[in-house]
Amino acid sequence: MDISSAKVLKVIVHRVGNKIRDEGLNLSKIECQRSSTLDDLLLRNLLAPVVRNGQEYYLAHESDISLNIINHYAASVFSHREKFKESSEAIAKHLYSCSSHPNIGGGEFIVILFDDIRIDGHVLQALGFFRVETKDDYLDVGEEEGVIRVIERSGISLDKIQKGAIVLSGSLKVLVIDNLSQKTKYWIENFLKASPAQTPKKCAQVAGALLKAISNKVETPSNALEFARQVEDLLTERESLSLTDLRRISKNYIDDESIDKLLVGTRLRYGITLDTDLPIESKRLAKYTKEVVTKARIAEGVSLLVSNPDAKISSIDVKSTKSGFRVVVDIQVKGA
Incomplete structure (x- = not known):
């Protein structure tokens, strides 16, 4: 899989809480404003690690694959990019319905549409899902009325993806990272509803x-x-x-x-x-x-x-x- 020419087309962030604790769901009204710097960070720190280290799975369903929610809405986005926001909202609602275990932490849910991913000469799109359940503390520096202060903030670490998935267009293949699986297995089994590929x-x-x-x-x-x-x-x-x-x-x-x-x-x-x-x-x-x-x-x-x-x-x-x-x-x- 060659992502050297990959591009970010669309980004949106929703906040998905824990359903069992009735934390609710906060859907973003608009897509994120992007810059070349942000796009580069998303490609380098979200897409690349999943492509490089993700486990290969296939979207599945007990009776009909068209009933797999991720497959349905990903296919909709690949065919009609204008449905990106609408589809991301439906996927976020699906994630909320799956977040019913007490060990699941609420947090940001990032949905990204990528383009120009190449496999064996074919150009594909990919829909990425990234769940943030914990944040890291970091220090920032601010200045007010001539006084420079050290400010403690909390943010998303780019060092290690907590939960990520990349769905490729034209197939049921999905690459998955789940570094918090020791808490609960909902990401793969309930949210993606995916089965492991029998790779070597x-x-x-x-x-x-x-x-x-x-x-x-x-x-x-x-x-x-x-x-x-x-x-x-x-x-x-x-x-x-x-x-x-x-x-x-x-x-x-x-x-x-x-x-x-x-x-x-x-x-x-x-x-x-x-x-x-x-x-x-x-x-x-x-x-x-x-x-x-x-x-x-x-x-x-x-x-x-x-x-x-x-x-x-x-x-x-x-x-x-x-x-x-x-x-x-x-x-x-x-x-x-």
């Missing part, structure tokens, strides 16, 4: 989470170490792995029923199901299995992390003592 990156992330969960289920530290070695060897020997391969190396340590339960857990957490024979790139998967191959579990709540890439744990022996346990660990260091 997402599949590797899910497979990595599954291997980590399996490792945590292995009973003894020595068996967990042996399991980690098998994972590392496979990642080195093969260009890609499948769910069948992961099952094969796991069945010696936990039973099939436990693996099935862990698969259900990862599906619920990430929203996608790994196909049995879907190839998962080893290089991608290695990024999500670092903790499995570099971290050795010694006892409940006690682990040993090896951060030296040239060092590997060759054996681990844990014995109980009156006051706890004694651990003997052999570590091999390349070139030593």
Whole structure:
């Protein structure tokens, strides 16, 4: 996705409160007045981070995709730019109806229409949504009657997007950032109503989470170490792995029923199901299995992390003592 020539066409800001606290909805009467400096800030600090780091999803609906509210109003804006304000108001009302969890903070809701985004030679528009739930304190300097004062203010930080989404014209694809998802998952599940795309990156992330969960289920530290070695060897020997391969190396340590339960857990957490024979790139998967191959579990709540890439744990022996346990660990260091 090339955004080097992207432009801001329209911007509007509404204030959306928490519905359960009856904070209300304040819709802006006009679009924002823009400048080249503001446009540059919006492109650099809102659009670019979502394009660069956003997770890929697809807008969805249980029965008919035309009933997906975001898809409906985004398509309206892409076809008729004069409906931008009207559509943004409808989307803000939809966001308010979704803001019914006590952990959701009320705040500004920024809607931006972008143009001239290029993908494979095609020029697309994009509709961006950015939710601000918390603000940062900063210092300003003002002068009044010859006296220069330091003034404490509160504003929107450009360092990190709290919640953002970019809907692309001509498709159901949406790029999403949700850095406050630990509070509530309403942004993706209720507001956007989107499902994760089965991208190579997402599949590797899910497979990595599954291997980590399996490792945590292995009973003894020595068996967990042996399991980690098998994972590392496979990642080195093969260009890609499948769910069948992961099952094969796991069945010696936990039973099939436990693996099935862990698969259900990862599906619920990430929203996608790994196909049995879907190839998962080893290089991608290695990024999500670092903790499995570099971290050795010694006892409940006690682990040993090896951060030296040239060092590997060759054996681990844990014995109980009156006051706890004694651990003997052999570590091999390349070139030593």
